[in-house]
Amino acid sequence: MFQVVKNLTAVSFLIFTANAQADFSTEYANKAQADYQKATAEAVRVLDAVQIFLENTNEKNLIEAKAVWIEARKAYSVTEIYRFYGGPIDSEEGPEGLINAWPLDEAFIDYVKGSADSGIVNNTLLYPEITKKLLVELNEQNGETNISTGWHAIEFLLWGQDFNITGPGNRPVSDFVKGLGTNADRRRAYLLVASELLVEHLSAVTEAWNPEIEDSFYKTFSSQTEKVSLNKAFTSLLSMSNDELAIERIFVAYDTQFQEDEHSCFSDTTLNDLYYNFLGIKGLWAEVANSASAQNLNSDLNLLITEDLTKLEKKLLGFSLPFDQAIFDKKERERIISIVDKLQSLGDKFKTAATQMGVAL
Numbered sequence: 001m002f003q004v005v006k007n008l009t010a011v012s013f014l015i016f017t018a019n020a021q022a023d024f025s026t027e028y029a030n031k032a033q034a035d036y037q038k039a040t041a042e043a044v045r046v047l048d049a050v051q052i053f054l055e056n057t058n059e060k061n062l063i064e065a066k067a068v069w070i071e072a073r074k075a076y077s078v079t080e081i082y083r084f085y086g087g088p089i090d091s092e093e094g095p096e097g098l099i100n101a102w103p104l105d106e107a108f109i110d111y112v113k114g115s116a117d118s119g120i121v122n123n124t125l126l127y128p129e130i131t132k133k134l135l136v137e138l139n140e141q142n143g144e145t146n147i148s149t150g151w152h153a154i155e156f157l158l159w160g161q162d163f164n165i166t167g168p169g170n171r172p173v174s175d176f177v178k179g180l181g182t183n184a185d186r187r188r189a190y191l192l193v194a195s196e197l198l199v200e201h202l203s204a205v206t207e208a209w210n211p212e213i214e215d216s217f218y219k220t221f222s223s224q225t226e227k228v229s230l231n232k233a234f235t236s237l238l239s240m241s242n243d244e245l246a247i248e249r250i251f252v253a254y255d256t257q258f259q260e261d262e263h264s265c266f267s268d269t270t271l272n273d274l275y276y277n278f279l280g281i282k283g284l285w286a287e288v289a290n291s292a293s294a295q296n297l298n299s300d301l302n303l304l305i306t307e308d309l310t311k312l313e314k315k316l317l318g319f320s321l322p323f324d325q326a327i328f329d330k331k332e333r334e335r336i337i338s339i340v341d342k343l344q345s346l347g348d349k350f351k352t353a354a355t356q357m358g359v360a361l
Contacts, residue, residue, distance in 0.1 A: 024229055024230065025221060025222050025223070025225070026222045027287055027290075028221065031287065032079075032218075032221075035078055036079055036206040036209050037206055039079050042072035045068050045071075046068050046072045046154070046198065047195040049061075049068040050192060050195045053065045054188050057188075066159065066267065069158060073269065077276035077280070078276050078279050080240065081237070081240055082280075083240070083244075085231075087217060087232070088205045097140055098150055099151065099198065099201050100152070101152070103147075104145060104147040105145040105146060106119075106161055108145070109121060110156070120138065120190065121190055124186070130189045135148045135149050149198070150194070155264060158171065158266075158267070161266070162266050168266060169266045175187055176188050226293055227359060230293060230359045233284055233288050234350060234351075237281060237350045241281055241347040241350065245277050245278070245343055246339075249273065250343075251337075251340045253270075253323070254336045257327050259327075262324055270323035271316070271322065285305065288357075289302060289305075301356065308346045311342060318335065319332060319335065
């Protein structure tokens with residue numbers, strides 16, 4: 001059976017066990033800071049693996065860089081529950097679009113099937129030097145699929161386009177060998193710069209959650225009243241379960257049956273994304289249910305939410321095919337649509353829970 005590998009050492013997934021009188025705002029801020037620290041550390045591992053690959057460019061090191069990217073994505077995917085309320089990751093000036101924007105138009109970055117000269121890599125006239133400043137400026141320029149930075153830009157550079165029905169993309173290592181192939185040196189520069197930017201952007205978010213900095217977002221959040229913090233938490237829970245995960249990341253690909261509508265389409269690791277996004281929901285709900293305001297939560301509703309989370313986890317771990325194949329398989333499509341329905345039902349229960357806990361949304 002095809003299953004997501006659960007490596008809990010790869011994520012900072014914490015179920016808080018403090019008593020019901022715990023300071024929710026501080027507990028939330030502590031967990032956010034720990035999760036982002038872990039995600040940043042994993043991004044550093046990606047950069048290290050990329051540097052090793054570029055220093056000694058061979059198939060073994062390319063495979064290792066891919067493996068490190070896959071593990072690092074798990075740690076980042078958990079942190080996506082801290083979005084949707086204008087925090088450090090997705091405020092007006094936040095770097096979320098530079099970190100995790102998708103879907104990605106491959107031809108904006110590099111050659112694609114039928115167009116050997118496409119992309120930033122091959123446009124030496126317009127982009128004579130590939131720099132951090134250039135890639136940041138070009139990200140989402142003249143179109144939301146014109147993605148030049150972040151996880152999925154790195155993913156495409158490592159795997160290439162995916163035309164393999166039974167597996168991920170298979171970019172040849174020769175694409176990165178100095179002096180071999182068209183613009184290999186520029187492709188090498190792009191991969192390194194994109195990896196460095198990923199570390200920098202995640203480090204900036206992590207720093208915003210640093211409790212030792214006086215004017216950090218951590219200080220602002222942890223000093224809020226519980227109700228204000230719960231408002232943000234429920235906003236994230238509702239947005240992630242009802243919309244982002246259920247619709248954008250699952251239903252769209254189910255509906256279009258278009259492989260590139262899945263989240264990590266080049267590496268075929270979308271099931272990891274979905275599962276670790278779910279773990280973010282599960283972890284945040286554990287905190288919310290442990291807050292002082294939760295004493296007003298109906299025990300039956302709490303039980304129903306717990307049951308939904310258990311059923312969802314089982315369904316997300318029960319796929320027999322990778323997601324890009326599951327969207328075509330009748331039995332797996334039934335599983336997919338049941339996950340969508342259950343996530344939206346869970347979102348409705350979160351909304352009811354917020355009302356019971358006196359949180360205005």
